[in-house]
Amino acid sequence: MRVLVTGATGFVGSAVVQELLAAGYQVVGLARTDAAEVALKALGVEARRGLLEHVDGLRAAAASVDGVIHTAFNHDFSRFAANCELDRRAITALGEGLLGTNRPLLVTSGVALLAQGRPAQERDMPPPPGEAYPRASEAAADALLERGLRVGVVRLPPSVHGDGDHGFIPMLIQLARERGASGYVEAGANRWAAVHRLDAARVFRLALDANEAGARYHAVGDEGVPFREIAGVIARRLGLPLVGKSGADAAAHFGWFTHFASADMAAASAWTRERLGWRALRPGLLADVDRSAYFGQ
Numbered sequence: 001m002r003v004l005v006t007g008a009t010g011f012v013g014s015a016v017v018q019e020l021l022a023a024g025y026q027v028v029g030l031a032r033t034d035a036a037e038v039a040l041k042a043l044g045v046e047a048r049r050g051l052l053e054h055v056d057g058l059r060a061a062a063a064s065v066d067g068v069i070h071t072a073f074n075h076d077f078s079r080f081a082a083n084c085e086l087d088r089r090a091i092t093a094l095g096e097g098l099l100g101t102n103r104p105l106l107v108t109s110g111v112a113l114l115a116q117g118r119p120a121q122e123r124d125m126p127p128p129p130g131e132a133y134p135r136a137s138e139a140a141a142d143a144l145l146e147r148g149l150r151v152g153v154v155r156l157p158p159s160v161h162g163d164g165d166h167g168f169i170p171m172l173i174q175l176a177r178e179r180g181a182s183g184y185v186e187a188g189a190n191r192w193a194a195v196h197r198l199d200a201a202r203v204f205r206l207a208l209d210a211n212e213a214g215a216r217y218h219a220v221g222d223e224g225v226p227f228r229e230i231a232g233v234i235a236r237r238l239g240l241p242l243v244g245k246s247g248a249d250a251a252a253h254f255g256w257f258t259h260f261a262s263a264d265m266a267a268a269s270a271w272t273r274e275r276l277g278w279r280a281l282r283p284g285l286l287a288d289v290d291r292s293a294y295f296g297q
Contacts, residue, residue, distance in 0.1 A: 188228025
């Protein structure tokens with residue numbers, strides 16, 4: 001089975017590629033640059049040049065394979081709305097390349113804003129895309145589902161961790177270094193779900209095998225780690241104070257990241273575990289972050 005992976009050299013996508021290769025799949029990786037093409041070929045992956053902006057190329061690439069896993073996303077938060085629209089168009093084009101077949105498309109989404117005051121469940125639905133919530137990954141998937149495509153969604157937690165992490169945890173470490181303290185908001189009781197990148201990759205592979213139209217899976221190992229505990233590991237590792245912030249002080253400390261630092265983003269994965277026979281095998285968030293690899297030591 002030949003599977004196209006977008007974002008194939010990214011943090012999550014590269015783990016998905018490794019998982020697929022180990023399971024005997026033929027992998028086609030979408031390569032945005034010469035360096036990405038070289039890296040993919042070195043792994044034995046067929047590299048196909050393309051950009052998310054080039055929807056005709058995406059449509060043709062999808063039509064040439066037996067399934068697609070879409071992990072690519074531009075995480076430049078300064079143009080988040082534009083990147084969400086780019087993602088929507090890319091998903092639509094990839095899906096159109098598979099219409100009229102039983103070939104699967106897996107779309108990547110997140111668990112944020114699915115539920116308040118409790119862990120998000122797979123059955124929970126995101127808000128409709130709009131100014132307050134511009135991400136349209138699942139809306140695009142649902143539109144393709146209505147057109148008869150076998151499309152599913154894999155939701156990732158706010159922290160996907162492991163070697164090579166360049167997401168929220170490294171941002172918090174850098175912020176602590178700059179501020180001279182590791183902070184949390186209010187009591188720091190808000191929770192973050194988390195998963196190791198290699199465990200997340202197994203969810204994608206198992207979901208691809210299941211090929212269940214309309215399914216939503218949670219690649220979640222830790223259901224909810226209190227933010228204060230995350231900040232505490234960072235404080236101890238850097239030898240810095242652990243401080244609580246509120247109001248204007250929190251905004252001054254975290255800047256644009258305040259919303260994420262204060263958000264409760266717990267999520268469960270019981271349905272996913274049962275449906276796919278999956279469980280997390282790698283270290284949890286706190287154990288993984290509490291290593292020199294995260295701190296350049």
